[in-house]
Amino acid sequence: MRLSHLLTRFAVFVFVALVCTFAARATVRVVEDVSVTSVREELVDEGLAWASVLGDGLQLVLEGQAPSEASRFRAMSTAGRVVDASRVIDNMTVAESDAIEAPDFAIEILRNDSGISIIGLIPTSSDRESLANRLAAIAGDAEVADFLETADYPAPPGWRGVTDYAIRALRLLPRAKISVSAEQIEITATADSPERKSELEAELARNAPSGVARAISITAPRPVISPYTVRFTRAADGSAEFDACAADGPEPERQIISAATAAGFEGRSPCVQALGAPSSQWADAVSTAIEALGELDGGTVTIADADVTLQGLETTDAETFERVAGELENALPEVFALATNLPRPVEQTPAGPPTFTVTRSPEGAVQLRGGIEDDLDNVTAENYAAAKFGASNVTMGTRITEGLPQGWSVRVLAGIEALAQLSQGSVIVRPDSISVRGKTGQVDAPTIITTLLIDKLGPTEEADLDIEYVEALDPTTGLPTPQECVDQIGVVTQGRKILFDPGSASLTSDSQAIMDDIAEILQKCPDIPLQIAGYTDSQGRETMNQQLSQDRANAVLDALRVRRVPISAFTAEGFGEADPIADNDTADGREANRRIEFSLLERETEEEQTGLEQMEAEAAAEGEADTETSAADDPDAEIEAETSEE
Known part of the structure; x- marks a missing residue:
């Protein structure tokens, strides 16, 4: 009885122990499942779905690859808010972060009359003090505003070349904006004149860094032309050309060239966009005059300021000329006045008309030949030529001649001045015309010569120009390497x-x-x-x-x-x-x-x-x-x- 009683108690104890064990395990499993589920839901709500949660009894194991150390810390903190932080085991890894890319180094320099300002980001290895000294030397007495920042990264390839080129360019440009990066340089500037614009463009093209894109935009104020002149000539065979052309803008230029093309002109526009137009209706007056000339068998139309001169050929029918002139006079804008000239054959003397010739050789030697009115005019012509070409280069071959036309000395001086626009060539002065032949390094030499002849001799002066532009004679393109x-x-x-x-x-x-x-x-x-x-x-x-x-x-x-x-x-x-x-x-x-x-x-x-x-x-x-x-x-x-x- 006694042994049976003990066995019964032991069996009950074992049973109760087993029940408690199973109950405990069930409780742990329930707590584990609830904890895992709660933590996982919280992680998803926080945008941390990359983290997985595993239960290990009462402990929770967080696994997965965190995109950054900050994300890893957030996952641990989130889990610690749901369960006791001591129960959370960190088994997460952190993804390797990409190397931090170097910033884009760039500077922008502004220069005007008040000084220089520079802003941007440069490598720390750059000598900022040296740059400041360079800019101060360029600015002179003006101020230099330095807003540069630095970053401790290696200078990118090409950085040295563009920064050096930018400083060189800044010396040349008193009013400019220069933007610099390792791959390109942009320059926006103004020049005092079209001639200076050409010089700056030529200088900036020299020693430019290779492999770097350049965008250079230099603007120049339009020149002032006086008299404001267009001269258009149409030959008997229908060919036409400009001896001079001025326009007060792109659209007026297109209008003038369109009328000239209809009258037989071919080629690129020779017009110079300039200030000084006598009227806002300048293009209307010019195109109307050119259209009128197109109705004749040939001739010349000259518009100098508000004066329009229509000149026909010796072969032009007088009745047709009068009709065209009348229609033109009525069609011109109000401020413009028309003068006409219909030449007729001139009786020639057996000796022919008087001539005066001025020639200039490629070496610079100038010779004056032909008739001159008196000793005073001869000395005047010699001194004027000496002033234009240098006294040592002038040779006089003139002779005193009686019976020369009125105003002959003025025509001679105009011919000398016209030749001064050429590097080599000749000018032949006759009573009714001036012939100019030669080569020059000035693109606008025909316009300059035509304008000065009109100014000195009047709009009806007949000028025969044959001028060749030679790039090698241009001082802006002939610079040595x-x-x-x-x-x-x-x-x-x-x-x-x-x-x-x-x-x-x-x-x-x-x-x-x-x-x-x-x-x-x-x-x-x-x-x-x-x-x-x-x-x-x-x-x-x-x-x-x-x-x-x-x-x-x-x-x-x-x-x-x-x-x-x-x-x-x-x-x-x-x-x-x-x-x-x-x-x-x-x-x-x-x-x-x-x-x-x-x-x-x-x-x-x-x-x-x-x-x-x-x-x-x-x-x-x-x-x-x-x-x-x-x-x-x-x-x-x-x-x-x-x-x-x-």
Whole structure:
């Protein structure tokens, strides 16, 4: 009985234990399921669906790849708000973050009469102080507003070239906006005149960085023309041409050219858009006059300010001419007045009409031949030609002639002035016409000549122009290349020496003529990257020789500056006794090694120099050479000017 009683109690205990165990497990499973479900729902609500939740008894395991460390922390915090944070196990990973991309470096420079402002982002490695000094030198007394920021990233490829080019451009442009990035440079500027606009475009095209897109827009104010002139000629065969053309805008120009095309004109518009039109109806008056000329068998129509002159040919029917003239007079706008001229054959004397000829050779020699009224007019013509071409270039072959037409001396002076617009050619003056033939580097030379003939001789003057534009004669396109400039320096210094006082950097008086010749060449070579290198022989201490060579290179640079050579792109560097070109053990060899070399600078790689570091080097070259002169053990310090190509 007693043993049975004990067994019964043990069995009950075991049963109760088993029931409690199963109940506990069931409770844990319920708590686990509820916790997992609650945490998962909360994570989804917070936008953290990437995280998965696993139950492990009363503990919760968070797994998954978090896009960032911040997202991982948010997932842990979210789970900790639902259950006890101590029950949450972090088994999450964080995705590798992409490398932070370098920012887009860019600067924008504005320059006007009040100063310079610069804004943008540049690499930290750039020498900001040097850039500020460069801008201050350009601004002069005006203010420089610096709003640049920096970022500690490597300078992108091409950054050096565009920043250097931008500073060069800023020197040329007193009113400009320059936008710079590593891939492109945009320049918007204004010029004082169309001629200056052409010069700036030519200069900006030189030494432009390769591989960088350039967008350059330079505007110039329209010139003022007086008298405001259009001259249109139509030949008997139906061909037509402009001797001069002025329009007060794009639309008036199109209207004039349209009327001229209908009258037989072919080719591109020669019209100059300019100020000075006498009326807002200028284009209406011009096109109406050209249309009237188209009804004749040929002739010329000249509109000078508000005066319109219609001239027919000797073969033009008088009745037709009168009809066309009457219709034109009534069709012209109110402010315009019409004059007509219908020439008839002139009886010629056996000797022919008097002529006066002025010729100019390609070498610049000018000769005047033909009849002149009296000694006073002859002296006047000679002095006028001397003023235009130089007295040493003028040869007189004139003769005093009686019976010349009235106003002959005025016609002679007008012919001389017309020839001055040509690089070579001839002008033949007759009583009823002036013939101009030749070549020029001015695109608008025909317009200039026609305008001055009308101004001097009147709108009915018959002018026969045959003028050829030659690009090689244009001063804006005939500039030498950088290498040609250095080659020319080699020519003028061949067999000549730039001399210095012994042991110093002072140029001798004998060297001034050589410097004048070099300066004359470099004035035609703006902004070429030129290095002026100084060398010595091996006598004396090495440090003193290096300093002496630097001082002498600076002295040459200063001599060019005094001669008004643009030296912003030049550098002066002393190399001491390095790179000898002859034996220092002989007197002749030492003399050869004491030299100045002019050479073109090669563009360096991005690793060698950043853009702003190059600016600093150029700024140093532009500064005044104020270092103390050191005397080397060199009794006869002569430097030979040579050229070399790197």
